[in-house]
Amino acid sequence: xxxxxxxxxxxxxxxxxxxxxxxxxxxxxxxxxxxxxxxxxxxxxxxxxxxxxxxxxxxxxxxxxxxxxxxxxxxxxxxxxxxxxxxxxxxxxxxxxxxxxxxxxxxxxxxxxxxxxxxxxxxxxxxxxxxxxxxxxxxxxxxxxxxxxxxxxxxxxxxxxxxxxxxxxxxxxxxxxxxxxxxxxxxxxxxxxxxxxxxxxxxxxxxxxxxxxxxxxxxxxxxxxxxxxxxxxxxxxxxxxxxxxxxxxxxxxxxxxxxxxxxxxxxxxxxxxxxxxxxxxxxxxxxxxxxxxxxxxxxxxxxxxxxxxxxxxxxxxxxxxxxxxxxxxxxxxxxxxxxxxxxxxxxxxxxxxxxxxxxxxxxxxxxxxxxxxxxxxxxxx
Numbered sequence: 253x254x255x256x257x258x259x260x261x262x263x264x265x266x267x268x269x270x271x272x273x274x275x276x277x278x279x280x281x282x283x284x285x286x287x288x289x290x291x292x293x294x295x296x297x298x299x300x301x302x303x304x305x306x307x308x309x310x311x312x313x314x315x316x317x318x319x320x321x322x323x324x325x326x327x328x329x330x331x332x333x334x335x336x337x338x339x340x341x342x343x344x345x346x347x348x349x350x351x352x353x354x355x356x357x358x359x360x361x362x363x364x365x366x367x368x369x370x371x372x373x374x375x376x377x378x379x380x381x382x383x384x385x386x387x388x389x390x391x392x393x394x395x396x397x398x399x400x401x402x403x404x405x406x407x408x409x410x411x412x413x414x415x416x417x418x419x420x421x422x423x424x425x426x427x428x429x430x431x432x433x434x435x436x437x438x439x440x441x442x443x444x445x446x447x448x449x450x451x452x453x454x455x456x457x458x459x460x461x462x463x464x465x466x467x468x469x470x471x472x473x474x475x476x477x478x479x480x481x482x483x484x485x486x487x488x489x490x491x492x493x494x495x496x497x498x499x500x501x502x503x504x505x506x507x508x509x510x511x512x513x514x515x516x517x518x519x520x521x522x523x524x525x526x527x528x529x530x531x532x533x534x535x536x537x538x539x540x541x542x543x544x545x546x547x548x549x550x551x552x553x554x555x556x557x558x559x560x561x562x563x564x565x566x567x568x569x570x571x572x573x574x575x576x577x578x579x580x581x582x583x584x585x586x587x588x589x590x591x592x593x594x595x596x597x598x599x600x601x602x603x604x605x606x607x608x609x610x611x612x613x614x615x616x617x618x619x620x621x622x623x624x625x626x627x628x629x630x631x632x633x
Contacts, residue, residue, distance in 0.1 A: 268334060273299035274347045275333050276325040278366050278468060282318035285362040285466070292348065292365065329468070333368075336443060336469045342458065343442075344369040352376065360487040360513060364466035368442045371462040375435055380410045381549070382489035382510070384482075384503040385419025385496045386528050391619035392629055393496035393528060394422040396520055400493065401426030403546045405433055412437065412488050414481055415450055415457070419495045419503075424457055432460035437485050439478040441471035482506040490553055491516035493543065497531030504531055507540065516552055518543045523587045523627070576600060577608050581628070584618055588625035 277283060277291070277298040295301040301309075302322060309322045337343050346352045346367040354376040357363055369376070383401055385393060401411045401423040411427035413420040415436035427434035436457050440446045442465050445454045457463055466484065467477060482505045486492055492510040494517070497503040507517045517540040522529025536542050541552055573581065576598075583597045594605050609626060612618040618626050 270297070270299055271337075271345060271347065272327075272330050272334065273297070273302050274366055275330045275345070275468065276302060276327070277322075279326065279329045280318055280321045282315040282321075285364055287314075288365040289348075289363065297349075329470075333469050336368075340370075342370055344373050346373065346376075354488055356489075357484065357487045360483060362483065363487065364484065367464050367466060368468070369462055369464045370442055371458045372460070373462060375410050375433055375462045376464070376488070378410045378433065379408065380412045380435065380489045381553075382412045382485045382492040382506065383419065383423035384413060384485065384492060384494055384506045386498065386501060386503065387416050387418040387420075388528075389418045389422075389496045390526065390528060390621055390627070392627060393419060393522075395616070395619065395629060397422035397495045398426035398429070400495070400520075400546060400549075401434075402430040404549065405430035407546070407550060409433075410435060410461075412485055414438070414478070414485060415454065415463070416478075417447060417450075421450060421453060423495075424453060424461075428456055428460065434461040435488065436461070436463045437481045437488075438463060438465045439467070439481050440473045441465060441467050441469045443469045444472075446473040478502070479505055483509050486510040486513055486515060489515065491518060491549070493518040493520070493549065494532055494535055494540070495520050496522065496526075496528040497535075498528055499530050499534055501531045504535070507535055511539075516541065518549055518552070520544075525587050576604065577611065580605060580608050581612060581617060584612075584626060584628045586628050588621050588627045590623075590625055594626070 277288060283291070291301060302325070306323055309319050312319065333345065337345050346369060348358070348363065348365050352373050353367065381404055383397060385397060397419045405411050405427040410433040411423055412435040413423045415421065415424060415438055424434050424436060434457055436454070438446065442463060445451045454463060471477070479502060482502065486506050486509040489510070492506055492515060494503050494507050510517050517535060519532035519535040519540040520543050521532055521536060541548065543549055580594065580598055580600065583594065591602060591605055595602055598605065609618060613620055617629050619629050620626055
């Protein structure tokens with residue numbers, strides 16, 4: 253094994269002997285981010301602890317299984333991580349002491365001691381906004397996430413999210429359609445994509461953005477890993493935008509962490525009849541900034557960005573609609589309504605209403621919801 257490896261992102265060599273010690277401590281049972289940080293404060297480098305000898309290790313107040321590992325690590329696990337690192341020049345392992353490690357993330361409680369990354373690691377030090385929300389959003393919620401992410405990325409912000417289904421995926425896609433600058437924080441090792449249907453999305457993010465994880469290679473998608481990534485999303489970001497969230501959504505964890513870290517929390521309101529808006533309304537009652545346009549976010553952040561943003565995201569036009577389509581669009585509100593309700597309001601036949609709704613939906617002017625309900629698109633007045 254070579255002692256050093258060229259790092260194309262920073263042009264600084266990676267000392268694999270030192271890195272192996274960092275990885276050994278990461279794999280050690282009984283050592284999480286907080287205990288890792290405590291040991292690092294005392295020993296400064298993991299290699300110093302590993303080389304200290306059995307007597308020094310035995311005097312530490314650690315579980316017996318932890319002490320045994322420190323005396324005799326399973327180096328095969330570390331070799332797996334290093335093999336992944338060396339398999340592609342776009343693969344990176346960044347220790348807490350590495351100059352590429354983002355300074356903002358260092359300030360959070362239980363900061364990850366190591367970051368595994370694919371793609372452009374320079375994005376980790378850019379100004380970021382986290383966008384989070386429901387895994388099962390409404391069509392309007394996905395539309396909001398995409399359009400806000402696209403517009404905000406074009407102002408110079410990097411969009412950071414968790415690559416989950418729903419709002420997260422829409423945010424990454426929006427950023428890719430804008431500046432291309434987006435960071436995905438995953439809850440697995442980077443040798444796998446979760447959920448599997450996001451394989452192409454992961455490829456697209458890696459091509460122009462960055463995918464990161466605190467978990468070593470081979471780590472499966474365990475349930476308790478996904479809440480842990482929330483602290484990284486908020487820790488990297490200047491603020492968090494919650495697009496749609498139920499009252500007990502995991503997205504509210506990200507918002508709470510952001511609030512504890514002294515960050516701005518933004519929430520997009522919705523219909524009082526939409527259960528996915530209740531989490532956002534709860535946040536607004538607790539002091540989150542109500543957001544209607546990208547300007548609301550940028551003014552609050554007060555950062556110097558590349559270009560002045562438009563005050564609205566993706567405005568729609570009613571040009572070239574016939575009179576019945578305009579009539580139906582005018583009576584579809586921002587509260588969900590059924591076709592029967594629309595028949596009663598418009599006095600148009602059901603078949604004609606269904607045909608008009610299809611056209612309006614294809615043009616992005618209305619969104620269909622579960623249960624045969626329809627709602628005016630969020631970005632349509």
